[in-house]
Amino acid sequence: MKRMVRGGFGIALSVVALMLVSCAAKKEAAERRIAFVFKVDGLLYSEVCKKGAQRAAKELGIRVDYLAPDKAEVGKQIAIIEQLVAEKVSAIVVSPNDADAIGPVIKKAMDAGVKVFTWDSDAPKSQRIFYVAAADDVQIGVDIAEALANDIGGKGKVQIVSGGRGAANLNLHVEGMEKGFAKHPGITLVKPYIYNDDDNQKARTMAIAALQKNPDIVGFACANSPSAPAVGEAITGLGKIGSVKVWGLALPSETREYLKSGAVSGLMLWDPANLTYFTAKVVNDYLDGKQPQDGAQIEGIGTIKVKNGVVLIPGVTITKENVDEFKF
Numbered sequence: 489m490k491r492m493v494r495g496g497f498g499i500a501l502s503v504v505a506l507m508l509v510s511c512a513a514k515k516e517a518a519e520r521r522i523a524f525v526f527k528v529d530g531l532l533y534s535e536v537c538k539k540g541a542q543r544a545a546k547e548l549g550i551r552v553d554y555l556a557p558d559k560a561e562v563g564k565q566i567a568i569i570e571q572l573v574a575e576k577v578s579a580i581v582v583s584p585n586d587a588d589a590i591g592p593v594i595k596k597a598m599d600a601g602v603k604v605f606t607w608d609s610d611a612p613k614s615q616r617i618f619y620v621a622a623a624d625d626v627q628i629g630v631d632i633a634e635a636l637a638n639d640i641g642g643k644g645k646v647q648i649v650s651g652g653r654g655a656a657n658l659n660l661h662v663e664g665m666e667k668g669f670a671k672h673p674g675i676t677l678v679k680p681y682i683y684n685d686d687d688n689q690k691a692r693t694m695a696i697a698a699l700q701k702n703p704d705i706v707g708f709a710c711a712n713s714p715s716a717p718a719v720g721e722a723i724t725g726l727g728k729i730g731s732v733k734v735w736g737l738a739l740p741s742e743t744r745e746y747l748k749s750g751a752v753s754g755l756m757l758w759d760p761a762n763l764t765y766f767t768a769k770v771v772n773d774y775l776d777g778k779q780p781q782d783g784a785q786i787e788g789i790g791t792i793k794v795k796n797g798v799v800l801i802p803g804v805t806i807t808k809e810n811v812d813e814f815k816f
Contacts (some may be wrong), residue, residue: 500610522771523553523572523762525582526657528560528686532742533713533760536816537608540764548772551632552575560652560686562586566593573597582616583608586654590614603775607767608760609657610798617774622758623803625657629664629711632735632756634671635805636707639702639733639753643674644706647698649719649736651686651712661711661737669709678702684715691718699726710736716755720746740806740814747808755806759816762789766801 524541525535538554548569556574557564562585572580576710580597584590584606590605591614594604598615630737636646648665650658662681669675684700691714699722700707710716712762716738725733734752739760746752767788770780782794786801793800804812 493542497690520576520772520775521551521553521791522579522581522768522775523555524607524768525565525568525580526556527565527583527652529558531554531686531688531713533784533805534740537738537761537764540761541768542765543761543774544765544768544772552768559586560680561592562589562654565590567592567782569593571599573600573602576600577602578775579605581605581607581620581767581771582611582763584611584654584656585609585652585654587611587656587659588684589643589654603768603771605771605774607763609655609687611656612797615768616797618770618780618797620770620799620801621657622763622798622801625660625757627666627667628737628756628803629661629709631664632661632669632709632711632737633668635754635756636709636733636735637744638671639735640707642672645676645678645702645704646707647678647682647696647705649682649684649691649695649700649708649710649712649715650715653683655712655767665709665711666668668766671753677716678705678728682715684712684718686712686714688714688718690795691715691733691736692721695719695722699723699732706733708736710734712736713738713742715800716752717742717746720749720751723744723751724749724814739816743810745804750808753807756803756804758801758803759814761816763801770799 541552541554592609594614597604604616606616607620682694685692695718708719716736719734729751735754738755780794780799790802
């Protein structure tokens with residue numbers, strides 16, 4: 489009888505221990521806070537990213553914040569990150585406006601015990617743990633260049649358009665475009681390239697100015713989301729649909745009318761909500777001690793690639809034929 493009592497007591501203790509562990513895990517999950525810091529507030533792309541963060545918070549049962557400065561300035565991003573470090577969040581995920589300038593504050597966060605990751609845009613020389621993207625930043629630029637080169641018959645003047653000069657992902661897109669166009673000796677790149685700082689109004693104004701200054705431009709390669717619809721609008725207003733071709737990265741919802749009219753030929757992108765949701769998930773897994781695995785099949789995402797601190801999810805090509813399939 490005594491043995492049975494002791495055995496029962498031991499089992500009871502085990503049950504209590506498991507309950508305590510479970511309570512501790514729930515408490516940790518409830519207190520866990522992952523904060524995303526995007527380049528700039530006000531972009532539709534950013535609003536779609538935010539939906540992914542909100543979905544992650546709901547499904548993972550943790551707090552997921554989504555923040556962005558009112559202007560695409562790295563100083564304002566740094567101020568947001570410093571405040572998050574002071575608040576002792578669990579992890580910060582940033583899309584840097586300037587890959588180099590953001591490095592010191594990432595180090596400060598890591599030294600303070602706050603885990604830092606990048607998504608959408610990288611800071612490869614920083615101490616970030618890993619970078620989550622939906623495309624190889626250089627290769628997608630090559631692919632856009634190839635698509636545009638085919639569209640214009642491999643000859644003529646092409647204008648490259650980008651956002652912030654210090655954004656690592658955009659600079660790599662541009663690098664890829666240069667590599668792609670270098671294969672076509674009949675194509676001349678118009679210099680200087682256009683940098684619109686991810687500002688929608690500036691993107692439209694600068695696109696119109698470029699076409700007025702160089703009316704013989706036959707193509708635009710757009711590295712950031714505001715540019716393709718802005719160029720499409722400029723081409724439409726100047727009556728150049730058909731004579732000027734456009735390929736780039738942009739949201740289908742912002743570019744749908746220009747794709748259907750022919751003012752924009754095509755886009756290469758990904759679902760920003762899925763990208764942000766997936767990023768929150770793998771960051772949360774990392775905080776639980778789980779690393780992202782190369783070749784893993786993720787429901788609703790596809791097969792991921794993991795190499796040298798970069799996690800890639802599949803992207804898509806969007807044209808007038810399939811634009812209505814995309815709800816972002």
